[in-house]
Every structure is written in C-alpha cells, then in structure tokens.
Amino acid sequence: MNARERIQELADRIVVLRDAYYRGSPTVADAEYDAVEDELRGLVEANPELAPDPNPLEQVGAPAVLHAPIRHSRPMLSLEKATKPEQVAAFFERFPGQPVVVMPKLDGLSLAVVYENGRLARAVTRGDGTTGDDVTKLVRALTDGIPARVDAPGRVEVRGEAVMLRSTFAAYNTDHPDKPLINPRNAAAGTLRAKDPATVAGRNLRFFAFDLYTEPDSAETDLGSALQTLGFTAADMRRCTDAEAAQAVITTIEQQRNELDYDLDGAVLRLADRDAYAAAGTRSSSPRGALAFKFAAEEKTTVLSDVVWDVGKTGKIAPVAWLEPVFVGGTTVTRATLANQEVIRARGIKIGDTVLVRRAGDVIPFVAGVLDASKRTGAEQEIVPPTVCPSCGHPLTEQGNSRELFCTNVSCPAQTVRRLIHWASRAAADIDAIGGVWIERLAETGLLEHPSDFYGLTKETLLEYDRIGEVSAARMIESIDRSRQVGLRRALIGLAIPMASEGTAARLCRAGFGSLEDVVEAGVDGLVAVEDIGPKVASSLIEHLTRLRPELERLREAGVSLDVREEDLPPVVAAGAPLAGKTVVITGSISDPRSGEKVPRPTFQRLCEKAGAAIASSVSASTDMLITGADVGAAKLTKAEKFEVEVVDQSEIWPQLIAAGIV
Ligand SMILES: NC(=O)c1ccc[n+]([C@@H]2O[C@H](COP(=O)([O-])OP(=O)(O)OC[C@H]3O[C@@H](n4cnc5c(N)ncnc54)[C@H](O)[C@@H]3O)[C@@H](O)[C@H]2O)c1
Ligand SMILES: [Zn+2]
Incomplete structure (x- = not known):
C-alpha cells in the first residue's frame, strides 16, 4: 500500500x-x-x-445538534498529546523561564460559560470546536461550581470540565438498578443531552475551571488565582518551574488517580501566566501553550474465577471472564471480555489464573493476559468452550479464523432478549425509556418476543408491574410511539441481521431501496448489484429477511414505518443544477454569506451534490473545479494550478445555489 x-x-x-x-x-x-x-x-x-x-x-469533537447551536467566541480546541518525559522537557524548552501549572486532565466534557456584566448569560458545549450546544438551562439546574453571578464587569468567559463525580455516579446507580449509568463520562455527556432537566434529576455534575478570557482584561494574570477570585473551583493546579518538578507532579497525579472522586485520563501542562498563554497562540487544532500528558490504560491484576459463555443478538457465543472484584479505571470490575476461543488460546489463559485486566475510557474491560504462568499451583483449569448453546441447548457451529461459536437456533431465548434490547437501542428504534432490565423482565413474562410486540404494550399492562408507576408507564408508551418512525435504515440495523452492518443499511437506502419489503424482493442478485455489498452479506440479508416476513407484516400492522426516510436518501439533484456533471473538490472553511455562520463540510457537500456535483476528496487531473473557503492551504492551490483546475471562491457558489432554489 x-x-x-x-x-x-x-x-x-x-x-x-x-x-x-x-x-x-x-x-x-x-x-x-x-x-x-x-x-x-x-x-x-x-x-x-x-x-x-x-x-x-x-477537526475536534463532534457536531452539535441537540439543543440550539451557539458559535464560540474563539475555537475550543483539542490538546497536543505526550506520553514521554522528553516531550515534557521539550515543552519547557519552548518557553524558557515561564512557570507552568500541572493539573489533572479530567474526563468529562468541556463547557464554555459566559457572563455578561456579572450575570451568567449562557453555557455551551464544545461541539465541533466552532459551534456548540446551548445547555444553559441544564447547567443552571444540574451543575455545581458555576455561580449565577460573578463580580466582574464586561464579558467573562470561563472554560472548564463538567464531570459526574464518582460518588454521584455510584449513588445514582444504587438508586436506579434497572437503568444504571455506564460510566461517569458517559453519564455527564448524557445528562447534558437531556431535553428537560427534570428527566435527569439526581444526575448532578461538578464544574472544574481551567481557562479564562476577560473583556476588558482583568488585572490578575495568574490563571489559578484569577479563577478563584471569580468564585470558581479551579482544577487542582500545581505550579512548576522546571520539567523534573512537572514530571514529579504528573507521577503523583497518576498514583492518586484511584483515590480521587473524578475520572481522569492524564495531566495537563499549561503556562501559568494568562498573557504568556495567549501570546503563545494556537496551531490548527491545539493551543501552543498547553500539553496533555496521557496516562497508559489502567491495568490491575486479579483472579479469574470462572468463564461463562454469553449469547449475543446474532447468536454469537462469547466468553466472559468472571473476576474477583478489582478497582480499575475508576470502577469496580467483576466481568471482562475474553473475545473468543483463539484469544484464550493465544494468551494461554486458565481458570484460577492471576490475570491482567485492562480498562481504558469507556471500553469494556478485557483480560490482557496471564500475570505469571510459572506461579501456577496446578489447580488451574482449562477453559473448555461449550458444544451446545448455554441458553437453548442447540448444537453450536464454528465460524471464521478466530473460530467464533454461534447458536443458529432463531428462537433461542437468550438471543430473543438481546435482539429486543438491540431493537430498542439508539442506533435502531431508540425506545430510550425502557432499559435492558425491563426488556428482559417483559420478555420473561411473555409480553415481548419480537420487536413488533413493543407496539402491543399498553399503559395498563405496564402498570401491573410493581415498580412501574404512572409517570414511567406514560413515558415508556410515548417512547414506543415515537419509535414507529424508525424507517428503513434504522429498522434494518434493529433487526440485527448477521453480517449486515450499519454501513450496509445506509448503502441500501442510497441505492434506491424504498422499503424493507423491496430489499427482500430484490433477491441476492439484486443486492450484490449494490456497490460494496458482497454475496455473503446479500445471502444473509435475504435468508433472514425472508424468515422475518411475518414479523415485518406485524410491524407494518402496528403502524411502524419500514420505508426509507428522506435523510437517508441520496440528494435529489435540482432542476437546472448549476454544478451538473462537474467533479468538485472543496477546501477551506465554508460559511453561509447570508448569516455569516460556519457551514459544516458535509452540509455544504450535500448542497453541492444537490447542485449536480460529484464530490472528490483531492485535486487530480479529473477534477473540474476547486471551491475554496477561508484559510485554504497552499498545497491544494498549487495542485489546482498544476492540473489547470478552475478555482472558484465559495462566495460565487452561494448565489447559484440560491438561484436554483437549493438553499
Ligand atoms: N477510543 C476511541 O475510539 C476514541 C475516539 C476518538 C477520541 N478518543 C479520545 O478522545 C480524546 C480526543 O481528544 P479531545 O480533543 O476530545 O480531547 P483532548 O484529549 O485533546 O483534550 C482536550 C480536552 O481535554 C479536556 N480537559 C480536561 N481537563 C483539562 C484541563 N485541565 N485543561 C485543559 N483541558 C482539559 C477538555 O475537555 C478539552 O476539550 C483523546 O483522548 C482520544 O484518545 C478516543
Ligand atoms: Zn441458543
């Protein structure tokens, strides 16, 4: 390559x-x-x-789309990363004589909090760095550490990290055993996604400040004291004047990471003086006056007490390690994944072994290996893969190089529950008011077997369960009702067809299939004609969708839409399309001249596609036009010149898009 x-x-x-x-x-x-x-x-x-x-x-982050978008006064950037002491030394060498603060790199989500004439005006998430979500209402209701007023004139912008404390996280999960939060970071992000603060009551966040901009300039130039004077809890900052001292603080933070009440994934070094930090400036996606030292994923040792074989939604049987409880990566871990038989064999793992457990970020913890095989006592046991399904007793089949095991019994009870949970997941029908534990219970009592059964649930049936009250029953029903708009792409994902990925579902929509029934009718031949769909995926789709026909009918009868949605279709080329037949490359940052707002690249691409253009990612001999926005790199222009490609400023494209009625 x-x-x-x-x-x-x-x-x-x-x-x-x-x-x-x-x-x-x-x-x-x-x-x-x-x-x-x-x-x-x-x-x-x-x-x-x-x-x-x-x-x-x-690029940083992800586009903001949940609440009202707000443009940041200055971009909220990412950080340059380091993992070695030499990189810390090099950072000090860049700024001779400048004091540096070292603080924990908190693992939550960053917020910009803006005060106008002393009053809290708005709180905004990082979003894609340029535009974030307005979360003012949620922040007022749920976040400690953000004062409603500050004693400062003009405009004050404080940036920092909103985290869910580990103690809040643990207490919440004790109170909500049927819908537990996954981990503190996820919980913080989810909390600020809520439409209404009432729905996330009890999920309080804490704000730690680490950045400050004032207009007019405040006299206090030391970052930590300036934040404290304003009434903020600053991230725990220690001042250092040389690299050795900083390295020592980094090591201390790493050693303390288990005892602190918040998750952290590294340490941040930053010039202590606000003026020096501002003067250092920025690169394309990170400030020059700061550096993030990232800690290695946390590893702990514990004893592997057993291995159970778990049945997944497609019938895959995966080994799960049962461990003596161990605190790693901010939570107590008792289960970890072992992937498949090949991984067990390659890592030489036995039951009773002392194993290394690794957990990083949100990823499911996994058994990284055996600590020291020479210390075995002889009491360890081989891990023997099952030959029949632990849920239904059906004989298992082996597939692929890593010899993954599958239960092919379509009415296997364990698979049924997993498939129901999958149907309700965010990527599919998004029935967010019913958690996994409830789905399992409803399946056990025979109320749920197929996705279509969700649509037969009534408030009265749900109220018969002790722990479901009026309010939650109403929310569950409402959530089910909303999910009727699932559409072809997400329904296909929700049906959990082996080998069909989220990409497969998107490709089928773009290729012109109008409904799930259309897909079945196309047959294997019709499906392999679609770009990037191979014979195995096509056969699996046809086999399973044919089997699911009665279920598709039941979903239809329940008023569930299995038809393609506009947003999943290729753009409709407008009549008199101004860019028809042109291969176009877009570069630089694009903004709408009417509002001055920055337009995300994919949005502008789609507009150009509607105008008839084919979009290419780099300039070549077959490019017809290079559309330029602001801050264009020289390399693209040189290439355009070389291949004699027409260069057109975006400001000339917008009037054409407007004239053709595309925007
Ligand atoms: N596992 C994956 O698949 C995957 C995918 C994408 C990103 N990531 C991870 O997400 C991160 C991506 O980078 P990023 O731009 O979101 O964040 P980053 O690691 O570049 O750091 C910037 C962020 O750090 C936070 N922060 C916490 N404490 C801080 C402090 N004291 N001072 C300054 N900032 C502080 C802020 O929220 C800021 O936005 C990386 O850590 C990367 O490993 C992982
Ligand atoms: Zn089974």
Missing part, C-alpha cells in the same frame, strides 16, 4: 472511531485510537502534499 492509500485509510478509520466514541460507544481503547492519529500525523508530516481533505487531525 502506498502512502496516499494508507493516509486515506487512516483518515477514514479516524472518522469511524470518532463517530462511535462521540456517540458514547467507543470500539477501541484511547491508546489504540491515539496510535492511529499518530501514524497519520507522521505520514502527513513526511508527505504534506498528501494531506487528507477534510483532515481529521484539524
């Missing part, structure tokens, strides 16, 4: 990993994600002309 292909592959992978991460379900550990970013950064430094466009390294 050449550098260009590798760069594109890494950039694509970053987009996928970030998407999962910012939706609250990361698929890899942070360190693994950071390694992908590092590789891309290295390749782009060596081959600047191959920089991907858009370049994920120049």
Whole structure:
C-alpha cells in the first residue's frame, strides 16, 4: 500500500472511531485510537502534499445538534498529546523561564460559560470546536461550581470540565438498578443531552475551571488565582518551574488517580501566566501553550474465577471472564471480555489464573493476559468452550479464523432478549425509556418476543408491574410511539441481521431501496448489484429477511414505518443544477454569506451534490473545479494550478445555489 492509500485509510478509520466514541460507544481503547492519529500525523508530516481533505487531525469533537447551536467566541480546541518525559522537557524548552501549572486532565466534557456584566448569560458545549450546544438551562439546574453571578464587569468567559463525580455516579446507580449509568463520562455527556432537566434529576455534575478570557482584561494574570477570585473551583493546579518538578507532579497525579472522586485520563501542562498563554497562540487544532500528558490504560491484576459463555443478538457465543472484584479505571470490575476461543488460546489463559485486566475510557474491560504462568499451583483449569448453546441447548457451529461459536437456533431465548434490547437501542428504534432490565423482565413474562410486540404494550399492562408507576408507564408508551418512525435504515440495523452492518443499511437506502419489503424482493442478485455489498452479506440479508416476513407484516400492522426516510436518501439533484456533471473538490472553511455562520463540510457537500456535483476528496487531473473557503492551504492551490483546475471562491457558489432554489 502506498502512502496516499494508507493516509486515506487512516483518515477514514479516524472518522469511524470518532463517530462511535462521540456517540458514547467507543470500539477501541484511547491508546489504540491515539496510535492511529499518530501514524497519520507522521505520514502527513513526511508527505504534506498528501494531506487528507477534510483532515481529521484539524477537526475536534463532534457536531452539535441537540439543543440550539451557539458559535464560540474563539475555537475550543483539542490538546497536543505526550506520553514521554522528553516531550515534557521539550515543552519547557519552548518557553524558557515561564512557570507552568500541572493539573489533572479530567474526563468529562468541556463547557464554555459566559457572563455578561456579572450575570451568567449562557453555557455551551464544545461541539465541533466552532459551534456548540446551548445547555444553559441544564447547567443552571444540574451543575455545581458555576455561580449565577460573578463580580466582574464586561464579558467573562470561563472554560472548564463538567464531570459526574464518582460518588454521584455510584449513588445514582444504587438508586436506579434497572437503568444504571455506564460510566461517569458517559453519564455527564448524557445528562447534558437531556431535553428537560427534570428527566435527569439526581444526575448532578461538578464544574472544574481551567481557562479564562476577560473583556476588558482583568488585572490578575495568574490563571489559578484569577479563577478563584471569580468564585470558581479551579482544577487542582500545581505550579512548576522546571520539567523534573512537572514530571514529579504528573507521577503523583497518576498514583492518586484511584483515590480521587473524578475520572481522569492524564495531566495537563499549561503556562501559568494568562498573557504568556495567549501570546503563545494556537496551531490548527491545539493551543501552543498547553500539553496533555496521557496516562497508559489502567491495568490491575486479579483472579479469574470462572468463564461463562454469553449469547449475543446474532447468536454469537462469547466468553466472559468472571473476576474477583478489582478497582480499575475508576470502577469496580467483576466481568471482562475474553473475545473468543483463539484469544484464550493465544494468551494461554486458565481458570484460577492471576490475570491482567485492562480498562481504558469507556471500553469494556478485557483480560490482557496471564500475570505469571510459572506461579501456577496446578489447580488451574482449562477453559473448555461449550458444544451446545448455554441458553437453548442447540448444537453450536464454528465460524471464521478466530473460530467464533454461534447458536443458529432463531428462537433461542437468550438471543430473543438481546435482539429486543438491540431493537430498542439508539442506533435502531431508540425506545430510550425502557432499559435492558425491563426488556428482559417483559420478555420473561411473555409480553415481548419480537420487536413488533413493543407496539402491543399498553399503559395498563405496564402498570401491573410493581415498580412501574404512572409517570414511567406514560413515558415508556410515548417512547414506543415515537419509535414507529424508525424507517428503513434504522429498522434494518434493529433487526440485527448477521453480517449486515450499519454501513450496509445506509448503502441500501442510497441505492434506491424504498422499503424493507423491496430489499427482500430484490433477491441476492439484486443486492450484490449494490456497490460494496458482497454475496455473503446479500445471502444473509435475504435468508433472514425472508424468515422475518411475518414479523415485518406485524410491524407494518402496528403502524411502524419500514420505508426509507428522506435523510437517508441520496440528494435529489435540482432542476437546472448549476454544478451538473462537474467533479468538485472543496477546501477551506465554508460559511453561509447570508448569516455569516460556519457551514459544516458535509452540509455544504450535500448542497453541492444537490447542485449536480460529484464530490472528490483531492485535486487530480479529473477534477473540474476547486471551491475554496477561508484559510485554504497552499498545497491544494498549487495542485489546482498544476492540473489547470478552475478555482472558484465559495462566495460565487452561494448565489447559484440560491438561484436554483437549493438553499
Ligand atoms: N477510543 C476511541 O475510539 C476514541 C475516539 C476518538 C477520541 N478518543 C479520545 O478522545 C480524546 C480526543 O481528544 P479531545 O480533543 O476530545 O480531547 P483532548 O484529549 O485533546 O483534550 C482536550 C480536552 O481535554 C479536556 N480537559 C480536561 N481537563 C483539562 C484541563 N485541565 N485543561 C485543559 N483541558 C482539559 C477538555 O475537555 C478539552 O476539550 C483523546 O483522548 C482520544 O484518545 C478516543
Ligand atoms: Zn441458543
């Protein structure tokens, strides 16, 4: 693979990993994600002309879409990362004689809190760094550490991290055993996503400040004291004047990380003097006057007491390690994943072994290996994979190189529950008012078997359960009603068809399938004609959707929409499309001239597609037009010149989009 292909592959992978991460379900550990970013950064430094466009390294966070969008006064950036003492020393060398504060890197979500003439005006999430969500109402109701007033004139902007304290998290989960929070960070993010503070009562957050901007300039230039004077709890800052002292503080923070009441994933170094920090300026996505030292994923040792085989929604049987309770990565872990038989074999794990358990970020803890096989007593037992399904007794089949085990019995009770939970999940029908524990109970009592059974539930039936009251029953029913708008793409995801991914569902919509029934009718031949759908995926879709026909009918009868939704369709090219037939590359930052608001790249792309353009990611001989926004990199322009590509400023495109009625 050449550098260009590798760069594109890494950039694509970053987009996928970030998407999962910012939706609250990361698929890899942070360190693994950071390694992908590092590789891309290295390749782009060596081959600047191959920089991907858009370049994920120049983007932060995820677009804000939940509440009202608010533009930040100045971008909320990411941080440069370090993992070695040499990098800390290099940071000090860049700023000779400047004192530095070292503080914990709190693992919550960052907020900008703005005061106008002493009054709290608004609180905004980071969002994509340029525009965030207005969470003022939620913050007023739920966040401690944000005073309603400050004693300062003009405009004051305080930035910091909103976290759920571990103690709040633990107390909440004790009170809500049927709908527990996953971890403090996820909980903080979820809390600030709520539409109404009342629905997240009891989920209080704490705000720790680490950044300050004042207009007019306040006299106090030391960051920590300036924040305290205003009445904020600053992140715990220790002042250092050389790299050794800073390294010592970093080590102390890492050692204390288990005793603190909040999650942290590293330490932040930052120039202590506000003027010096401002003068240092910024790079494309991080300030020069700060550095994040990231801690390795936490590892602990404990005893593997047993292995149970868990049945998943597609019938996959996965080994789960039962562990003696161990506190790692901010929570007590008693279960961890062992992936599959091959991983068990490769890591040589036996029951009774002392094993290393690793947990990083939100990722499910996993058994990383055996601590010291020479210390075995002989009482350890081999882990023997089952030959029949632990739930239904059906003989298992083995698939793939890692010899994953599957139960192929479609009426297997364990699979039934998993599939119901999956149907209700956010990526599918999003029945958010009914948690997994309730789904399981409703399945046990025979009320739920297929997704369509959700739509037969009534408030009266739910009220027969002791722990469901009027209010929650009403919320559950309302949530079920809303989920009737699921549509083709999300319904396909929700049906958990083996081998069909979220990408498969999106591709089928874009390829013109109008409903789930259309997909069945197309047959294997019709499906493999769709780009990127292979024969295995096609056969699996046809086999399972054919089997599910009666269920599809029941869903239809219950008023559930299985038809494609507008948002999942390819753009409709407008009549008299001004960019028809043109291959277009977009670069730089785009804004709508009518409002001056920044327009996210995907939104502008879709507008150009509606105008008939085919979008390409880099300039080549086949490019017809390069559309430029603000802050365009020189490399793109040089290439455009080389290939004699027409360069058009975005300001000339908007009037055409408006004239064609596209915007
Ligand atoms: N596992 C995955 O798949 C995956 C995917 C994407 C991102 N990530 C992780 O998410 C992070 C992405 O970077 P990012 O831009 O969101 O954050 P970052 O690591 O670059 O750090 C910036 C953020 O740190 C926070 N912060 C906490 N304490 C701070 C302090 N004392 N001073 C300054 N800032 C402080 C702020 O919220 C700020 O927005 C990385 O840690 C990365 O590993 C993981
Ligand atoms: Zn089974």
